[in-house]
Amino acid sequence: MRFAFTRDQRMLAQTVAETLAKACPPALVRAARTDPSVRRGDAWTALADLGLLGAAVPEHRGGLGLTPLDTVLAWVEIGRACVPGPLVETAVAAPLLLPEGSPWLERIAVGEAAASVRCAENPYLLDADIADVLLLPEEATASPVEAPSSDGTRRLFTVAGETAPGGAAADHAAVAVAAQLLGLGEHLLESAVAYAGQRRQFGKAIGSFQAIKHLLADTAVKLTFATPVVHRAAYSLTYPGGHTARDVSAAKVAAAEAAHHAARTALQVHGAIGYTDELDLHLWLSRVFALVPAWGDPGLHRARLRAVLLDAPR
Amino acid sequence: MDLTFTPAQEALRAEVREWLAANAPAAPLPSMDTAEGFARHRAWERRLAEARLSVLSWPAEYGGRAAGLVEWLIFEEEYWAAGAPGRVSQNGIFLLAPTLLHYGTPEQKARFLPKMATAEEVWAQAWSEPEAGSDLASLRATATPDGDGWRLNGQKTWSSRAVFADWGFGLFRSDPESQRHHGLTYYLFPLDAPGLTVRPIAQLDGETGFAEIFFDDVYVPAAQVLGGVGEGWNVAMATTSSERGLTLRSPGRFMAVADRLLALARASDDQTLQDAAIRAWLDADAYRLHTWAAVARLEEGVELGPASSLMKVFWSELDLRLHELALALRGPDAALADRWMDGFLFALAGPIYAGTNEIQRNIIAERVLGLPR
Numbered sequence: 001m002r003f004a005f006t007r008d009q010r011m012l013a014q015t016v017a018e019t020l021a022k023a024c025p026p027a028l029v030r031a032a033r034t035d036p037s038v039r040r041g042d043a044w045t046a047l048a049d050l051g052l053l054g055a056a057v058p059e060h061r062g063g064l065g066l067t068p069l070d071t072v073l074a075w076v077e078i079g080r081a082c083v084p085g086p087l088v089e090t091a092v093a094a095p096l097l098l099p100e101g102s103p104w105l106e107r108i109a110v111g112e113a114a115a116s117v118r119c120a121e122n123p124y125l126l127d128a129d130i131a132d133v134l135l136l137p138e139e140a141t142a143s144p145v146e147a148p149s150s151d152g153t154r155r156l157f158t159v160a161g162e163t164a165p166g167g168a169a170a171d172h173a174a175v176a177v178a179a180q181l182l183g184l185g186e187h188l189l190e191s192a193v194a195y196a197g198q199r200r201q202f203g204k205a206i207g208s209f210q211a212i213k214h215l216l217a218d219t220a221v222k223l224t225f226a227t228p229v230v231h232r233a234a235y236s237l238t239y240p241g242g243h244t245a246r247d248v249s250a251a252k253v254a255a256a257e258a259a260h261h262a263a264r265t266a267l268q269v270h271g272a273i274g275y276t277d278e279l280d281l282h283l284w285l286s287r288v289f290a291l292v293p294a295w296g297d298p299g300l301h302r303a304r305l306r307a308v309l310l311d312a313p314r
Numbered sequence: 315m316d317l318t319f320t321p322a323q324e325a326l327r328a329e330v331r332e333w334l335a336a337n338a339p340a341a342p343l344p345s346m347d348t349a350e351g352f353a354r355h356r357a358w359e360r361r362l363a364e365a366r367l368s369v370l371s372w373p374a375e376y377g378g379r380a381a382g383l384v385e386w387l388i389f390e391e392e393y394w395a396a397g398a399p400g401r402v403s404q405n406g407i408f409l410l411a412p413t414l415l416h417y418g419t420p421e422q423k424a425r426f427l428p429k430m431a432t433a434e435e436v437w438a439q440a441w442s443e444p445e446a447g448s449d450l451a452s453l454r455a456t457a458t459p460d461g462d463g464w465r466l467n468g469q470k471t472w473s474s475r476a477v478f479a480d481w482g483f484g485l486f487r488s489d490p491e492s493q494r495h496h497g498l499t500y501y502l503f504p505l506d507a508p509g510l511t512v513r514p515i516a517q518l519d520g521e522t523g524f525a526e527i528f529f530d531d532v533y534v535p536a537a538q539v540l541g542g543v544g545e546g547w548n549v550a551m552a553t554t555s556s557e558r559g560l561t562l563r564s565p566g567r568f569m570a571v572a573d574r575l576l577a578l579a580r581a582s583d584d585q586t587l588q589d590a591a592i593r594a595w596l597d598a599d600a601y602r603l604h605t606w607a608a609v610a611r612l613e614e615g616v617e618l619g620p621a622s623s624l625m626k627v628f629w630s631e632l633d634l635r636l637h638e639l640a641l642a643l644r645g646p647d648a649a650l651a652d653r654w655m656d657g658f659l660f661a662l663a664g665p666i667y668a669g670t671n672e673i674q675r676n677i678i679a680e681r682v683l684g685l686p687r
């Protein structure tokens with residue numbers, strides 16, 4: 001029993017964090033709302049250069065052949081930086097959906113190809129406008145039609161026709177999204193704590209008011225206890241042992257709740273300035289609100305949990 | 315990361331499980347807050363000690379097995395899953411013992427730990443005073459030098475199990491000129507000492523679960539000072555941080571309740587309550603996972619520190635939610651005085667004792683997040 005990450009796993013996350021601090025400033029996230037090329041711009045290239053887009057591609061196909069446990073901390077950092085683009089779809093879902101011999105794998109591993117994925121758990125094709133390959137478990141009967149997206153940095157598309165479950169790809173993607181939600185939540189908490197230390201009202205820093213302290217403390221509690229649930233889901237994907245569905249759904253549910261709480265708290269602590277387009281905060285808020293329903297909305301995961309936890313006595 | 319157990323750990327689990335199956339009382343013991351129940355719980359502790367299961371993590375010379383934290387967590391999972399009795403000696407073995415092992419003299423350890431392990435001596439903690447609750451540093455009870463020892467005066471209150479316990483531990487102001495957390499000393503005293511009066515207080519369930527303790531020139535020899543004179547605050551904080559952290563509320567305890575809650579949910583057709591019960595079960599599991607991660611950090615030498623406040627808030631609110639949902643699922647039967655109701659009433663106190671959750675949130679905000687005071 002050792003519930004901890006290896007040095008290499010932590011180092012990878014740290015490298016991703018340092019890289020994104022330069023390659024993915026808030027200005028880039030903002031620009032992704034208007035300039036489609038940004039979604040495959042500097043941040044995409046930087047992650048590809050680290051090998052991260054090919055992390056799940058086998059080594060003999062040009063990837064790193066890493067496990068979800070190896071990369072889950074890196075996905076937290078990708079969330080923290082609010083990186084735009086179809087990253088989970090390309091780096092996590094596609095390698096599991098593509099046939100073993102697919103030439104797309106090599107192109108994904110070097111960052112040359114982007115994928116957009118549709119399945120029962122994830123009915124909207126993310127960023128299909130900039131994707132090279134659309135992965136649909138069933139034949140699409142028509143070409144993608146854009147749907148209005150709540151997060152301007154994410155473009156969503158639908159296609160007509162039935163869809164099928166994504167299987168393992170959906171589980172792996174859900175955990176990468178859950179990890180991103182943790183990172184987004186942590187960034188929101190840090191921003192709110194920093195603002196609460198600076199902003200003064202009634203002659204004091206607002207962070208000295210107990211109502212503000214307790215809001216932030218509650219967010220810290222939620223994020224703290226969602227974190228090991230996400231880590232354990234990555235472990236269950238890496239060493240499948242019969243509880244994968246439970247552990248993946250638990251991770252998505254816990255991370256979504258914690259991140260949503262962080263979003264609400266961060267906005268409340270900022271007051272009106274947080275409600276503006278001028279401050280970057282809302283880019284993180286929108287991403288949280290967009291990722292909560294992505295790769296298994298809360299209702300889907302609740303239903304799965306009901307099936308595994310209630311139907312059979314443990 | 316490796317979430318599997320070693321063969322030795324699995325063997326320990328099997329041993330504990332089999333021993334409990336053969337030895338744990340079939341029916342719940344009477345409340346430990348009654349004279350009869352207290353005696354029965356004490357006898358149960360003796361049996362546990364005879365099997366060397368009462369204080370697994372202590373050194374062998376004091377009655378333990380020098381087990382690691384993972385082994386202790388395994389024991390706890392099995393213990394609570396078996397529905398074994400509450401631990402009447404918990405304030406001694408979980409709260410005082412870590413402090414005694416750290417600050418005690420060899421003589422103190424040899425004198426107190428073996429009898430604590432067998433519950434021959436059960437301990438009560440005496441921090442709170444009528445005017446010093448959350449603001450413990452404002453405490454007024456005094457200790458005055460007298461020859462080789464000290465005289466204790468003043469009043470403590472809300473001391474759990476002091477009605478039937480044998481010994482107490484707590485803080486007294488040994489320097490009359492001192493303020494706040496300075497000039498305090500940590501004393502150990504027998505509850506039948508001359509000049510000491512224990513007055514039972516009935517709790518909301520009617521049982522005398524805690525007591526006031528009055529000190530009228532109670533003599534305590536120097537050998538019953540724990541840690542340095544005037545160092546009491548730091549010595550005591552070591553106890554409260556283990557209380558808030560790992561030892562008082564192991565995940566096994568909540569997992570066992572959560573499993574019983576799921577069984578209720580399975581028998582229900584109310585999907586809203588089922589979903590809420592599942593969510594609570596997942597939080598019990600999250601607490602277990604967080605504890606494993608904390609153990610891994612402790613093994614690397616990283617202290618829990620103020621992060622233990624995150625745990626206190628989480629487990630106390632989790633315990634309450636588990637029981638509230640169970641009552642909701644029990645429908646009209648929630649009106650019955652049974653195990654669920656007992657558990658609910660006890661869970662209600664969780665956000666109050668061991669530092670209220672408001673105080674814990676202050677600590678999280680100021681000392682974990684770094685917000686201004």
Ligand SMILES: Cc1cc2nc3c(=O)[nH]c(=O)nc-3n(C[C@H](O)[C@H](O)[C@H](O)COP(=O)(O)OP(=O)(O)OC[C@H]3O[C@@H](n4cnc5c(N)ncnc54)[C@H](O)[C@@H]3O)c2cc1C
Pocket residue numbers: 438439440441442443446447448449471472473474475524663666667668669670671672673676
């Ligand atoms: C079942 C039970 C068992 C106990 N066992 C023991 C024991 O064995 N030994 C022992 O010494 N004590 C024991 N206690 C006492 C416990 O430690 C105290 O109840 C606790 O420290 C709170 O003190 P208080 O009750 O005086 O409440 P107060 O300090 O008067 O607090 C009342 C309310 O005000 C809030 N409050 C106070 N200060 C602040 C602040 N700065 N910011 C925000 N809110 C604040 C509190 O959070 C609480 O909600 C026990 C209590 C219970 C319920």
